Amino acid sequence: MNVTTILFDFDGTLADTLPICIHAIGDSFLKFDGKTLTGSDVVALFGPTEADIIRRHLANREAAEEAVRHFYDIYTREHDRMVRPDSNIVTMLDRLKERGYRLGIVTGKGRDALDISLDRLGMAHYFDTTVSGDEMKRPKPDPEGVLTAMNALGATADGTVFVGDSEADMRAGKGAGVFTIGAHWLANVQTHTFDTTPDLYVTHTEQLLAQLDRWAGRGGAE
Template sequence: MKAVIFDFDGTLADTLPVCFFAFQAVFREFDNRELTSEEIKAMFGPSETGIIRKNLMNNDYEKAIELFYEKYNGEHQNLVRKNEKINNLLRRLKKEGYKLGIYSGKARRSLDISLKCLEMDHYFDVVITGDDVKLPKPHPEGINRALKQLKVSHDEAIFLGDSDADILAGKHAMIHTIGVQWLPNYQTIEFSVQPDEIYSNINDFNLFLTELSI
């Protein structure tokens, strides 16, 4: 194995609460609708801007998108905590020479906010966002693009994610898939398509890495 590619929300960072908060603010302000976290989660797939354009009844999309980012950025420090175990994992992977990538359905703007706030922006060799692909997960376009930029083949990398769409995208890209449920908030309780492995504890994934290097 030469490369590790991660999803972001619910996989590398517990950002789902701030995503829900920002979306709820947008739909409340522009549509006078109160949405639950589950209702918002059901919209996931496109980037945040895509979600707003697809689901908002009010067509003042640009103002709604700006409100989303205002709320996302403004509440990030309050709703998203740094996770030292995640940072230790990324440091270990870098130290051991793995190439690291992110493929997230998030828009570039919100991902950049999160990476900067969490001081994670220096770890990754490639970052693919929802803005960079024509076809979102579960299509494998983003994973294939990351593999190409990392200059590794599908059998030299693994992809970690917390949703059915992540695992399906990995399967379609013929890459080893790992489902993770190690953060307080994640998208899928039970995967409809079984990942090659599932980890609910970062320590167990560290053991997996140790066994690979033996």
């Protein structure tokens, strides 16, 4: 393969943000609905942006926008305490940029939450394009976001790789016709087993880098 473009999911793939997402969404439902959600309950709602999860599922409809503001308040206030940069991810991104790959993010995360995390983690400069849930009409597992990012970068399917941690990511990547990698290299992931088999499964960033080296002729035969 002649890979030029690497697209990543965000939560659970580039940053260990699932705990803060679960915490902030769960606290919003507890405060405004008096409803306790487990982590699995929250993850089962993923697909729409965090704000739209609250808007769609909060029983107390009149308080929905206040609950959304509450979510962002917690997400911003608790981010530095709950989310730390992962040194392996940072090293991987540095090496990918040094090698000239075009990098993008395709996430169901809302634009505001994504920008908060990219800023706090100092990661924004790595990416040539980012597609958030607010920029998609059809969230993952629909391939729309992957195709949107490819179009923004002028990428072809045979030159693009999509990396994610969830079943929705696998289906989105396959639907877009790109080489799809299941990555479980962070402590918290959305999907522990895939129903849709990824083209490659990795548990460490070095495995992705090694595969790219093989494709580029730097590490042996394909």
